[in-house]
Amino acid sequence: MEQTLPPTPIAGETLHARVLAQIRTDIVECRLMPNERLTLEALRERYGAGFSPIREALMRLAAEGMVCLEQNKGFRVAAVSRASLFDLMRSRIEIESITLRRAIENGGVGWEADLLAAFHRLSKQSKHVHPDRLSTEWSKEHRTFHRALVAACDSPIMLSIQESLFDKAERYVALSIVSKSPSRNDVAEHEQIMRAALAGNVGRALSLNCEHIERTLNKVAKSLENHPEFSEFAASPARAREALVALPG
């Protein structure tokens, strides 16, 4: 099994919190593959912790929908499928349409300034440091930009929902080999959304954001078709497991 991040011990941080963060990023970045069985013994070895903190972290991830738990049969990384990809992206469009509208309506100077700053940092980050892999820094700035875009929405509930869906979408993006498709002009896309938002043009901002998500959806969906071993998981878990094990790890 591939090695994980160094244990980076933060003062006062409990073990289950560190393990939670590590497993989550390992799932989002597909170091733990969809539908992969999560044996406690293996996780214990990998993250250097006892059963309790690991199970606690997994229970949280189960509530978030990142792993699934079958009673007395343990945990698995959540499966992926074409259907849930479409559900996910459609839900993102609906949720972000709400948060973005409210952010534009509520946003003050502080929001505008933070958004401009986030865009600037994103635009200066190169997307691929390795040609077949997304840059970690870019992903971070990308997330920060989308967070800044809706930060002025005054609903903590809607924002947390958006964040959770964003995580799941990122996993699908990580699964698709991004560089193979013609590279999008990401900077321009994000800039257009931002300009519409700053101009207070709700309709335009929403439709640009919708197209932004749909473009990602199309890319990932196409990539998923080329890897049928992923699109079948939900249907027959038993065979999927075998297929996964056969994959080059």
Next chain:
Amino acid sequence: MEQTLPPTPIAGETLHARVLAQIRTDIVECRLMPNERLTLEALRERYGAGFSPIREALMRLAAEGMVCLEQNKGFRVAAVSRASLFDLMRSRIEIESITLRRAIENGGVGWEADLLAAFHRLSKQSKHVHPDRLSTEWSKEHRTFHRALVAACDSPIMLSIQESLFDKAERYVALSIVSKSPSRNDVAEHEQIMRAALAGNVGRALSLNCEHIERTLNKVAKSLENHPEFSEFAASPARAREALVALPG
């Protein structure tokens, strides 16, 4: 501490799953009060389980937002406040507007039949068996009705979000003493929503559902004002001090 449901052991059910269900209903029905401290020793006694299954259940509830966890300081029942009540109800309106619209657009005969059946069961249930307390059976049928209303929505993600918000709203309702305010004609309200949905009148169904939620909001908000110990954070005057200390600076 008040006694809880009998342990009703279901075959093959793990302990943490049973404890999770019990704690959740105890929170929703306010047998565990908002902001109440949840010491492991007390929970261990109350639910008859060891530390592990209880902590695992609490971690899930923390992810759901039903309890909150402060590192090395343990768990508390999630606090209530006027602000989060409004956020919650507004979010419900937004989410249910989406699920209800999609249910009406997708719904077939099966959906219509199930909805009519759910309404009938609800209409035959008396709301209060005890004058100052909601009937458990009514709550169950009420939830089933609202679930049936949107069951034809084809997005598992949106449905699970709606369910989660419904739980949280129910806790606020349980907190307010329902019988004191003039009793609403609940049956008629639900019937109107259902008829609009069955007639395929999206606009009318959505606005009726919105008003339905807003009426609940007004009732609960008013009740919250009469109990100032709740309106900010605390569960009881005795705990107000505790809560003050726990407030983030």
Next chain:
DNA sequence: GGTCAATAGATTTTCGAAAATCTGATTGCT
């Protein structure tokens, strides 16, 4: 050959003790 029960090994789940951390009170110093 095929079906079913028994069994052994692996894995999950649960438990309670031990370690780490927090809280509140007390002590000693300026």
Next chain:
DNA sequence: AGCAATCAGATTTTCGAAAATCTATTGACC
């Protein structure tokens, strides 16, 4: 008195062993 350091009790957090459960295989029987 005011304030910081110290200490004891309470609580959370973590650990690994023990119990419960599942899975795959073997062997008996039809």
